[in-house]
Amino acid sequence: MSKTNAGRFFEDYSIGQVIEHAVPRTMSGGERSLYHALYPARHALHSSDDFARDCGLHEAPLDDLILFHMVFGKTVPDISLNAVANLGYAEGRFLKPVYLGDTLSARSEVIGLKENSNGKTGIVWVRTTGEDQFGGPILSYVRWVMVRKRDLTAAAPETVIPDLSGSVSPADLVVPEGLSFEKYNFIHAGESHRMSDYEVGEQIDHVDGVTIEEAEHMMATRLWQNTAKVHFDSTARPDGRRLIYGGHVISMARALSFNGLANAQMIVGLNGGAHANPCFSGDTITAWSEVLDKAETDAPGIGAIRLRLVAQRSGATAFSLKGDDGKYLPDVFLDLDYWALMPL
Amino acid sequence: MSKTNAGRFFEDYSIGQVIEHAVPRTMSGGERSLYHALYPARHALHSSDDFARDCGLHEAPLDDLILFHMVFGKTVPDISLNAVANLGYAEGRFLKPVYLGDTLSARSEVIGLKENSNGKTGIVWVRTTGEDQFGGPILSYVRWVMVRKRDLTAAAPETVIPDLSGSVSPADLVVPEGLSFEKYNFIHAGESHRMSDYEVGEQIDHVDGVTIEEAEHMMATRLWQNTAKVHFDSTARPDGRRLIYGGHVISMARALSFNGLANAQMIVGLNGGAHANPCFSGDTITAWSEVLDKAETDAPGIGAIRLRLVAQRSGATAFSLKGDDGKYLPDVFLDLDYWALMPL
Amino acid sequence: MSKTNAGRFFEDYSIGQVIEHAVPRTMSGGERSLYHALYPARHALHSSDDFARDCGLHEAPLDDLILFHMVFGKTVPDISLNAVANLGYAEGRFLKPVYLGDTLSARSEVIGLKENSNGKTGIVWVRTTGEDQFGGPILSYVRWVMVRKRDLTAAAPETVIPDLSGSVSPADLVVPEGLSFEKYNFIHAGESHRMSDYEVGEQIDHVDGVTIEEAEHMMATRLWQNTAKVHFDSTARPDGRRLIYGGHVISMARALSFNGLANAQMIVGLNGGAHANPCFSGDTITAWSEVLDKAETDAPGIGAIRLRLVAQRSGATAFSLKGDDGKYLPDVFLDLDYWALMPL
Structure with missing residues (x-):
C-alpha cells in the first residue's frame, strides 16, 4: 500500500x-513578523499591543x-x-x-x-x-x-447545491468581545478617514505596487503549511513556472489597500472572491477598492464597511474589472468582496 | 477627496x-530571528539571553x-x-x-x-x-x-540651518543602565580583541561578502514598515530595477564587520552617514572599517570605539573611499560613522 | 595583527x-516560524503545543x-x-x-x-x-x-582514526523524558501508518518537489549563523554560483518526507550522511526513503525506525542511488541515515 x-x-x-x-x-510572534515581512501590512490593531489595548483587546490579535x-x-x-x-x-x-x-x-x-x-x-x-x-x-x-x-x-x-448567501448579512458579523473604537487613535492608525467619510460607490486607487518574487510566495505558502505542488515545483508545469497561491495575492492586495483604507482595521466577513487570472513571479501587483455597502454594529464606535478589493497588474487601468463579454480582464488577478470593521 | x-x-x-x-x-522574537536570517548578525549580546545576563541586562536586547x-x-x-x-x-x-x-x-x-x-x-x-x-x-x-x-x-x-555636531561627544553617549563588561566572555563573543588592541587609524578588511537578493531586501524593508515605492515596484523606475533601502546596506555591512569587530557589541552613537551610490539586487557587498577614535565610559569595563564602516562592491580596493575629485568612488555604497561599546 | x-x-x-x-x-518562536516558512515542515509534534501535550511534553519542542x-x-x-x-x-x-x-x-x-x-x-x-x-x-x-x-x-x-559505529545502537537512542505515544492523534498527525505498517526494505517515493531559491537558502544558512563564504558570495567561485549549505538539503528532504512518513515525528539518531553532489539555486529537489531497521524503546507506545533519506534532482529515477562504479549518481544530492521515533 x-x-x-x-x-x-x-x-x-x-x-x-x-x-x-x-x-x-x-x-507565535514569528508568524506575525513573517507576515509583516512578506506583505506591507500596517493595520495598527495587528501591529501594536498598545493600540489594541486602547481598542479594548488585551493585546494585538x-x-x-x-x-x-x-x-x-x-x-x-x-x-x-x-x-x-x-x-x-x-x-x-x-x-x-x-x-x-x-x-x-x-x-x-x-x-x-x-x-x-x-x-x-x-x-x-x-x-x-x-x-x-x-x-x-x-x-x-x-x-x-x-x-x-x-x-x-x-x-x-x-x-x-447549497443555498449560499450572496453576502454575509451585517447582523451576522461578529465583532470581537470588548472591541471598542471610542478611544481610537487616528494618528497612530495612519489615516483620518472615518466610515462616514466613505460613500457607497466610492473607488480608491491604492497607488502602490509590489513585484512578486518566487522566494517570497513560496515562504508565505509554506508558512501556511499549504502543500499544493504547483506553488513550489518548477518542474510540475510544462511552462516551468510556479503558480502563485491565490491567498498570497489576497494578502498583498489587502496590505496595499492600507493606503486609503488604513482604518478598515479588521476583516470580519468574506462575501465572495474570484482568482480571476493566475499570477507569477515577476508580476507587479497593484490594487483598488470600491465601497459596496456600510452598516452599523452594536459595538461602541464601530461600523462595518463592505469593500470590493481588486488586485491587478501594474499599468492596467484602475477600476476596470470585466470586459464586454462579462469575463474578467486579463490583467485582473483577484476580485474579493469582504466586510471590515472601521471607526464610525 | x-x-x-x-x-x-x-x-x-x-x-x-x-x-x-x-x-x-x-x-517579538520574530523580528529578531528575521534580522538574523536577513543579515549575518552574530553579536553575542543580541543573540543570547545568557550572554546578556553576564553583561548585567535581564535578557538579550x-x-x-x-x-x-x-x-x-x-x-x-x-x-x-x-x-x-x-x-x-x-x-x-x-x-x-x-x-x-x-x-x-x-x-x-x-x-x-x-x-x-x-x-x-x-x-x-x-x-x-x-x-x-x-x-x-x-x-x-x-x-x-x-x-x-x-x-x-x-x-x-x-x-x-541647524547647528549639528560633526560627531556625538563621548560624554553624550548613553550606556544602558546596568551594563557591565567585567564578566565579558570573549570566547562566546567570538574574538579576543579588547578596545586596547585597536589603534586609532587602524583599518580592517572584513573579508566576507554577500550577494544581494530582491526577496531579501524587500522582506527587510517591509519588516520595518517602510513604504517607499522604489524599493518594491519594478515598474516604478525606467530601468526596471528596485532601489535597495540604504538601511539594508547599513545592516549588511555592520553584520559583516563582526569578522574583526565582534566585540563592538552595541551601537550607541550615529555620527553621520552617506549612501554614496545606489545598490541593486545582484551586487555583492563587502565591508571595511577604520578606527576613528576611542573613549572611556563610566560603566564597568566598557569603552566606546568610533568606527567608520564602509560598504563597497566586491572586488573594489579596500580602504579606498573617494577619488581625487573628493567624490565617493563608484563602487562605494555606504560611508557610516558610529560609536559602539566594546570591552576595555 | x-x-x-x-x-x-x-x-x-x-x-x-x-x-x-x-x-x-x-x-524564540521566530526560529520556528522561519523554519516552517523555509521548509514544508509539518510534523505535528513540532507544530502544535496541544499535540505535544498529548504526547507528554509541556509544549512543542x-x-x-x-x-x-x-x-x-x-x-x-x-x-x-x-x-x-x-x-x-x-x-x-x-x-x-x-x-x-x-x-x-x-x-x-x-x-x-x-x-x-x-x-x-x-x-x-x-x-x-x-x-x-x-x-x-x-x-x-x-x-x-x-x-x-x-x-x-x-x-x-x-x-x-577514531573507531566510529556504523550506526547508533537502538539502546543508545534517547527518548525525551515523559514522551508517550499512547494518546497519539493520528488524524492530527496527518497519516494513519504505525511503525508496524512499515517493512524493513520498504521504499517510499515522497512525490513532492521544491525548486530552490537563492534568497531562501541564504536566509536559512544565516539563521544558523553559518558563516561559510561560498553560500553567500557569488564572487567566491569562478562559476559565479553560490553553493547551497548541505543542511538546507537535509531539511528540505526531511520535510518532503512528511508525505509518507508523517509519523516519524522526531529524529533521535544520525547514523551517517553524505552530501553526494552539490546543489544550486534553480535545482528542484525530490526525496525518497528506505526503511533500514526498526526497534522498540522503553517508552510507552514509541518505536524507533531507521531510515535512509535520499534527496535527488526532480526527474531522476527514484530508488537509484549509486552507479555500477559504486559512486553516487550525478542527480543524488544527499544520502542520510537516521533514526526517528514513531508510534508502534
Whole structure:
C-alpha cells in the first residue's frame, strides 16, 4: 500500500461527511513578523499591543488573513490536492481573534456535490471551520472546488447545491468581545478617514505596487503549511513556472489597500472572491477598492464597511474589472468582496 | 477627496512642527530571528539571553539597528515619500535598549528648512525620536532630505540651518543602565580583541561578502514598515530595477564587520552617514572599517570605539573611499560613522 | 595583527583539543516560524503545543534539525572555514528537546587526525556537543572534514582514526523524558501508518518537489549563523554560483518526507550522511526513503525506525542511488541515515 497521500477524488466525498484536517499549529510572534515581512501590512490593531489595548483587546490579535491562510492551508491535502480549479468562497465569517500562543486546527463538512456533465470532474462544496485550542470556532467559510474523478465509471452522486448567501448579512458579523473604537487613535492608525467619510460607490486607487518574487510566495505558502505542488515545483508545469497561491495575492492586495483604507482595521466577513487570472513571479501587483455597502454594529464606535478589493497588474487601468463579454480582464488577478470593521 | 497619502511636500513643513508618525509596533522574537536570517548578525549580546545576563541586562536586547530601521520606517510616509535624496544623518544616539514585547512609536520635529535656488526643491531637517510604550525615548537622530515642492510658486520659508555636531561627544553617549563588561566572555563573543588592541587609524578588511537578493531586501524593508515605492515596484523606475533601502546596506555591512569587530557589541552613537551610490539586487557587498577614535565610559569595563564602516562592491580596493575629485568612488555604497561599546 | 578570523588549518588541531564555539543563541518562536516558512515542515509534534501535550511534553519542542543546524553553524568558523570537503557524520544523538527560550551553545573535541599523502591537506574528526543554558547536552555528533594545511612543511601529526559505529545502537537512542505515544492523534498527525505498517526494505517515493531559491537558502544558512563564504558570495567561485549549505538539503528532504512518513515525528539518531553532489539555486529537489531497521524503546507506545533519506534532482529515477562504479549518481544530492521515533 502506498504510504503517501494521493488526495481525495470526487467520488470520495459524500454529503454530510466531516473531514478533520491534519497538523494543528501553535502561533507565535514569528508568524506575525513573517507576515509583516512578506506583505506591507500596517493595520495598527495587528501591529501594536498598545493600540489594541486602547481598542479594548488585551493585546494585538494576529492579522485576520493569517487565520484564513492557516485554516485554508490545512484543508489543501484533503480538499484541493486533486482540484482542477478553486471556484469560489462564500459566507466567510471571522468569529474570534487569535493571539500569540493559540493553537489552530480545522475541519470541513461537505455541503454540496455536483458531477459535471463531462463525467470526469465534479464540484465539491465544503464549509470549513477553524478552531482554537478551546474548541471554539475562530473562522468559518464555504469554498467550492472542481475535483477530478479517480474512476470515470463511478456513479454520480445525487446533486446537492447549497443555498449560499450572496453576502454575509451585517447582523451576522461578529465583532470581537470588548472591541471598542471610542478611544481610537487616528494618528497612530495612519489615516483620518472615518466610515462616514466613505460613500457607497466610492473607488480608491491604492497607488502602490509590489513585484512578486518566487522566494517570497513560496515562504508565505509554506508558512501556511499549504502543500499544493504547483506553488513550489518548477518542474510540475510544462511552462516551468510556479503558480502563485491565490491567498498570497489576497494578502498583498489587502496590505496595499492600507493606503486609503488604513482604518478598515479588521476583516470580519468574506462575501465572495474570484482568482480571476493566475499570477507569477515577476508580476507587479497593484490594487483598488470600491465601497459596496456600510452598516452599523452594536459595538461602541464601530461600523462595518463592505469593500470590493481588486488586485491587478501594474499599468492596467484602475477600476476596470470585466470586459464586454462579462469575463474578467486579463490583467485582473483577484476580485474579493469582504466586510471590515472601521471607526464610525 | 483622495483617501490615499500623497506625502508631504516642501511647503508643508515649518520650523518647530512636530509630526507623530503612524503605526506603533510591538516587537517579538520574530523580528529578531528575521534580522538574523536577513543579515549575518552574530553579536553575542543580541543573540543570547545568557550572554546578556553576564553583561548585567535581564535578557538579550534587540539588535540596535532593528530599532533604527523600525523608527526610520515609520517616518517614511511623513518625511521622505516625496524626497529626491536622503542627504545625511547626525547626532544619532541610542538611549535605551529594546526588548521583546516592547512597543515602538516615533515622532519627528522639523528643525531646519532651506529652499534650493532652483525653486523646485528644498532641504528639510528633522530630529526623529523613537519611544517605547512607557514614553521613554529609545533613539534620537537628525536626518535631512531633499523634498520636492508641490506648488513651485509657493513662497520660500525663512532659511534655518541647524547647528549639528560633526560627531556625538563621548560624554553624550548613553550606556544602558546596568551594563557591565567585567564578566565579558570573549570566547562566546567570538574574538579576543579588547578596545586596547585597536589603534586609532587602524583599518580592517572584513573579508566576507554577500550577494544581494530582491526577496531579501524587500522582506527587510517591509519588516520595518517602510513604504517607499522604489524599493518594491519594478515598474516604478525606467530601468526596471528596485532601489535597495540604504538601511539594508547599513545592516549588511555592520553584520559583516563582526569578522574583526565582534566585540563592538552595541551601537550607541550615529555620527553621520552617506549612501554614496545606489545598490541593486545582484551586487555583492563587502565591508571595511577604520578606527576613528576611542573613549572611556563610566560603566564597568566598557569603552566606546568610533568606527567608520564602509560598504563597497566586491572586488573594489579596500580602504579606498573617494577619488581625487573628493567624490565617493563608484563602487562605494555606504560611508557610516558610529560609536559602539566594546570591552576595555 | 589581523583582527579577522582566518580559521584553523590542519596543523592547528591536536588530539584531545576542546574548542568552545562562539555566539550562544536564544531561541524564540521566530526560529520556528522561519523554519516552517523555509521548509514544508509539518510534523505535528513540532507544530502544535496541544499535540505535544498529548504526547507528554509541556509544549512543542523545536524541530530537531533546527538544533542540528544551530550547533553545526557555530562550529563552522572553528572547524570548516578552511575545509575542502565535508566528509561525513556519525554517532549523532539528539539528547534533550529544546524549547522556545532555551539558549544553545556548542563545543567540539578533536578525536581524530590523519594527514593526507599529498602533504597539503588532512582529515580532522571532531565530536561536537550542543548544550542548553543548564549545561546539559542536547545533541552530540561526530563530523569529519578535509582541511588545508597553512604551512606545507609542518610535520604530520600522529595518525589517530577514531573507531566510529556504523550506526547508533537502538539502546543508545534517547527518548525525551515523559514522551508517550499512547494518546497519539493520528488524524492530527496527518497519516494513519504505525511503525508496524512499515517493512524493513520498504521504499517510499515522497512525490513532492521544491525548486530552490537563492534568497531562501541564504536566509536559512544565516539563521544558523553559518558563516561559510561560498553560500553567500557569488564572487567566491569562478562559476559565479553560490553553493547551497548541505543542511538546507537535509531539511528540505526531511520535510518532503512528511508525505509518507508523517509519523516519524522526531529524529533521535544520525547514523551517517553524505552530501553526494552539490546543489544550486534553480535545482528542484525530490526525496525518497528506505526503511533500514526498526526497534522498540522503553517508552510507552514509541518505536524507533531507521531510515535512509535520499534527496535527488526532480526527474531522476527514484530508488537509484549509486552507479555500477559504486559512486553516487550525478542527480543524488544527499544520502542520510537516521533514526526517528514513531508510534508502534
